[in-house]
Amino acid sequence: MRSILKIVLQRLGLGLVTLFVVSIVIFVAVNSLPGDFAEAILGQGATPESVATIRRDLGLDQPLVVRYFDWLKGMLTFDLGTSFAQLNFANFGGAGSVTVAEQIAPRLSNTMFLATVTACIAVPLAVFLGILAALYRNTAFDKAANMFTLSSISSPEFFMAYVLILFLAVLNPVFPSLSNIFEGMPFGERLEKSMLPALTLTLVVTAHMMRMTRAAIINLLASPYIEMARLKGLSPMRVIVKHALPNALAPIINVVALNLAYLITGVVVVEVVFVYPGIGQLFVDSVKIRDIPVVQACCLIFAAAYILLNLTADILSIVSNPRLRHPK
């Protein structure tokens, strides 16, 4: 048990180092985007004087290194800064200004909600299908499952979204086609409104997880202990679920984590199609108007989500290995 704790702490430390490096990359990358907030907002009326004034007010005239450490200090104290786009220039930083945190928080929680709903459908479905595909490998079922999940992952997300809208909203009005959820909406209604985007995303992420589950299990079927299980006269289902699956967990967990990370960070298209107010849309909008504090904060949240999920996957894979759980 002690060694696991040590490994977890090590990974956690490494995760923090990675996050620090990523923060530098984000900052440098965002700040080397062409164009400039002051010029973008002033448009036609951008005289050199007014641009300089706004840049000075926002601290954009400071050297990059100074700005980076200011930003980092803010991040460490959970002060994500003030959104440029919502600034009240008459009363800078005071009443009327919206902080980045205020802007991101509701969007992030919406995204998390959608990701959770999707994961609750997709992960059990993928693992179950993967087990069945391994059990009935090379049969018609296996091929059909493979073909269906592969074609759903190969089609563009918006296409799958429109297909679902057509069948589940237009032809058979089961779910609403617009997911305009808002704060304070009752859970049931919220769930109903999120159903179509969640199903679309399910179609997108299931293939990976299912195929990895199938491959990881089949990979083990040639092991001597699987042969032994068969020679004990166990049923094929028991051989796979009881003897192969526990040893195949590590790769499966890793693919699940990658797909969950995708659900948090990469769902802009689905959000746009269903008008779902998630963090993806906010991110894209902020890039358009060069709202640097929001872009940076989103990037950092995405990076943290990736690192955290991978870390969790690592830890779970380690814990799933009896050699580490029960040292000699």
Added chain:
Amino acid sequence: MSNLLTIKGLKIEGRSDETWNPIINGVDLTLKKGEVLGLIGESGAGKSTIGLAAMGYTRDGVRISEGTVEFDGIDLVKASAAVKRGLLGKRIAYVAQSAAASFNPAHKLMDQHTEGPVQHGVDSRAASTEDGIELYRKLRLPNPDQIGFRYPHQVSGGQLQRAMTAMAMSCRPDLIIFDEPTTALDVTTQIEVLASIREIVEEFDTAAIYITHDLAVVAQMADNIKVLLRGDEVEEADTRTMLSDPKEDYTKSLWAVREFQRPAKPAVPEGSVPVVSVRGITAAYGKTDVLHDVSFDIHAGRTVAVVGESGSGKSTAARCITGLLPPRMGEIAFDGEVLPADYRKRTKDQLRQAQMIYQMADTALNPRKTIGQIIGRPVQFYGGLTGAKRRKRVNELLDQIELEPSQYYNRLPSELSGGQKQRIGIARALAAEPKFIICDEVTSALDQLVAEGILRLLADLQDNLGLSYMFITHDLATVKSIADEVVVMKEGKVIEQGEKTDMFTPPHHAYTDLLLSSVPEMDPDWLTNLLEERGVDNIGDAAVDKM
């Protein structure tokens, strides 16, 4: 009395390159209740395939094409999967070669033990657990009350093998297939497992098919012996007849392998400088010392066998000599000259002097290079020969290892048999024109007849070229046939060393004695006598632990 198992005209085919090729060409076999049949033959003889077919099971890419396997009136070839599942584990059980690989690493031993009885509805989980503990006690596992609640990786190989025998017994089957159950074990551990298996099979009057390539082992275990060669039966007889009076030439040749013995060489002249001198080396992996103050000399034209169980430090000593693992203390001298500890600091000529031949010729040869390239590389690197000269030298080397150059020069390792691959390994070592060769378990992966050929070749090369060998092995029969001197190692220390003739005549160090007396002999009464001599609780590991 009717037969429990009757196999008639069994033909089995294996799939390779889209065609089905015969593996077993019509074998008959009968087994009565409580009878033990030994199946013996070299690798590729089809022993395991027959053993599995006796359970109505074939591996992927293998099929039963003809014949019947009748177990208690049921033809397992025609039976449905469900019928077979009802028999497997319950009435027919299997004990695999490597228990470490055949226990599921994710579950505790006891959970795997009780799985059969519970799934077959033979016994409740609680009752089966209790029975498991009882079986562990009968098989003399240490801590029988607790050992079942450990995971496989927490238990040693010999203990796992016994736990697997217990698992096979869990439903009290009528028939158990033992597939080389002691091949992967050290001699002292092997004895314990053999004794346990024999006892329990006798107690429950279980019939068994005992598959092995080791004659002496099968002599202890079986009532009858069937000899197989490339999928055909050579002959079958009861154990005593088979040992004393084999009919077929092939069987006789198998029996004769054990008789190869080199004549003793003259003693080393006083004051001569040894080719290799290992002086008080202590070496460590990480912070743990695995060698403690090891010293021995190897003289010109002589073979020093380094003997010990796995983990005794034999191979580590070899790594120190070659400079792969610089020792923490002590030094290595060649012809009286002390060498740098790290191979990277040695000159090309110093490197040339010591070559190695490996246990697994399969993995020691680059599968993508032809034989000509594999042997040509050291010829060029050490001898500086290129073009036609290099080719000529490679041909000479192939002649020396008795492989026709024109036939083998352009082949890939995958086109050679195991013994031929090992010969290429020898040629590659010779290419450097060394004085000294380390042979690391070079025959342990080979069948007895092939191994004997390799030993004879090494002996001839030594006579012709005056080579010195350090021969690492755990097989005392090999030591007997080829060594001049013996170094016995245990837990990283040299326990005893001296001339072979002295080592094989008493009195020895207690551990050497234990090793020597643990090597199975061809006498069917050997195990019985040994157990009587040592006492039931004082065999194998138990005896080692008491030292």
